[in-house]
């Protein structure tokens with residue numbers, strides 16, 4: 389390709405992007421060059437090649453990383469253990485025994501704690517546990533399996549060992565590997581007694597449903613399930629939960645629930661390049677420090693005082709997990725479903741244990757701060773009331789938000805969340821805030837808080853600039869101090885939500 393052609397390709401591509409963006413047409417080319425169709429075609433081809441090349445490079449990086457981690461493991465001589473984990477660790481399990489009603493009841497409770505219903509039910513009107521829910525992963529859509537005891541389409545023919553291998557080791561009965569969209573890297577910590585109870589529940593209490601969920605079809609190379617052997621080898625420890633002798637029983641119970649069945653880290657722990665959770669226990673400072681999942685930012689659950697749970701009491705956390713409301717906030721986004729399907733059913737002791745455990749995680753290190761101080765508060769109030777120009781967003785807040793959240797940012801207990809000192813408002817990553825403002829939200833509907841409150845969406849009413857302004861305003865008012873939100877961030881999230889609502 390000669391230099392001129394290269395320059396023309398560049399021009400054709402960038403001009404087309406520009407004009408398609410503006411009007412969806414390409415009249416400008418006709419003025420520039422008569423054989424523009426040729427260049428357009430050329431542009432398409434080059435772009436295809438480019439994206440293919442990018443994809444291949446990404447894949448290569450992934451493989452190299454996996455090999456590196458695997459090699460390190462072999463050198464540490466832990467490799468053999470990991471490979472044989474599936475078989476060896478299970479040998480301690482007896483085969484299925486006649487159902488003990490108490491065990492079945494405990495299994496039902498554990499299935500709640502593991503939120504199996506959320507991923508294994510296709511929708512509100514679909515049969516429970518029959519699978520078919522499409523789960524979004526960076527590699528494509530993965531459909532959940534039918535885990536009712538139907539012998540043909542479900543897990544009816546699974547022995548206790550088969551069930552345990554699937555849930556704790558990510559290997560289906562036919563030997564094929566499960567995608568980690570099934571949170572088996574967390575479930576691997578489930579104790580033998582609990583896996584037995586879960587099995588007893590699924591086999592004896594769940595209605596068999598004959599239904600074949602749609603087949604998962606990921607693009608090459610992710611369609612090769614065998615390649616997951618490497619992924620698993622590199623990133624999953626296959627260790628059952630081991631209580632810490634130097635911690636009390638409540639801490640150990642909380643740690644167990646959070647790390648294993650609760651799989652809180654699947655949303656709250658940042659992921660690495662290969663989509664692996666960067667940590668599965670408190671031994672790492674990034675564990676539960678917050679992560680972007682499906683365009684929601686799952687909050688930082690560590691001890692950071694502004695953007696984490698540093699100022700929350702154990703009672704606040706337990707209340708939030710039970711009712712969807714806490715002294716500090718109301719939940720929204722994907723956390724609403726976690727509360728609705730799972731945590732609201734947990735016993736008080738277990739909720740307190742989870743809260744107790746979370747409160748022992750040290751801060752991750754944050755830039756946000758909360759410093760309620762009276763003079764600054766007065767200045768902001770005055771600015772809101774007078775609609776002062778120096779504070780963009782203040783006027784919008786007064787007109788559109790103060791009705792519910794109040795001029796002082798105090799909200800209304802149990803109804804409208806407080807914005808002053810709110811850890812979500814102070815979150816380092818504003819994605820959840822932007823998405824909430826654009827789309828609005830409903831509070832979690834729970835047995836203890838059946839009345840649902842609505843936060844309206846402002847996608848139609850506000851420009852990107854206005855959303856950024858009003859969010860930047862609440863992030864630095866009433867003692868809040870967090871980085872401003874830019875209109876570019878709002879634009880990008882709006883686009884992302886158009887592609888994947």
Ligand code: HEC
Pocket residue numbers: 498499502503504505506507508523530531532533534535543551554555559560561565566567568569570571586604
């Ligand atoms: C975050 C979503 C999610 C949760 C929560 C979840 N699963 Fe899954 N599960 C999946 C997906 C997706 C698959 C299919 C993976 C695949 O096709 O590779 C799956 C597969 C399985 C399988 C394998 C079935 C087979 O074909 O062999 C079993 C068994 C299973 N899950 C049981 C459970 C149990 C029990 C729980 C609760 C303790 C649970 N799952 C919670 C997403 C989830």
Ligand code: HEC
Pocket residue numbers: 646650651652653654655656681684685686687688689695696697705708717718719720721722723724726731742811812820
């Ligand atoms: C499906 C993803 C998902 C899972 C699983 C999940 N969370 Fe969340 N969580 C979120 C999102 C998103 C938010 C931010 C929105 C909000 O605050 O409601 C959040 C917020 C929270 C908050 C409020 C934090 C704050 O600063 O307001 C707490 C507490 C919490 N989660 C605890 C848990 C615990 C404990 C578990 C495990 C039992 C868990 N979460 C599992 C997605 C998830």
Ligand code: HEC
Pocket residue numbers: 716717718719720721784785788789790791792793803804805806807810812813821824825829830831832841842843844846858859862
């Ligand atoms: C009709 C009452 C109402 C109005 C008006 C309203 N909100 Fe909300 N807002 C709510 C409710 C209810 C929630 C809780 C939503 C949930 O939990 O799903 C909420 C949640 C929030 C949150 C998340 C806090 C948390 O802990 O959940 C922020 C931030 C927020 N609103 C900002 C705003 C801004 C900025 C405006 C104006 C542009 C606004 N709201 C207008 C009712 C309202």
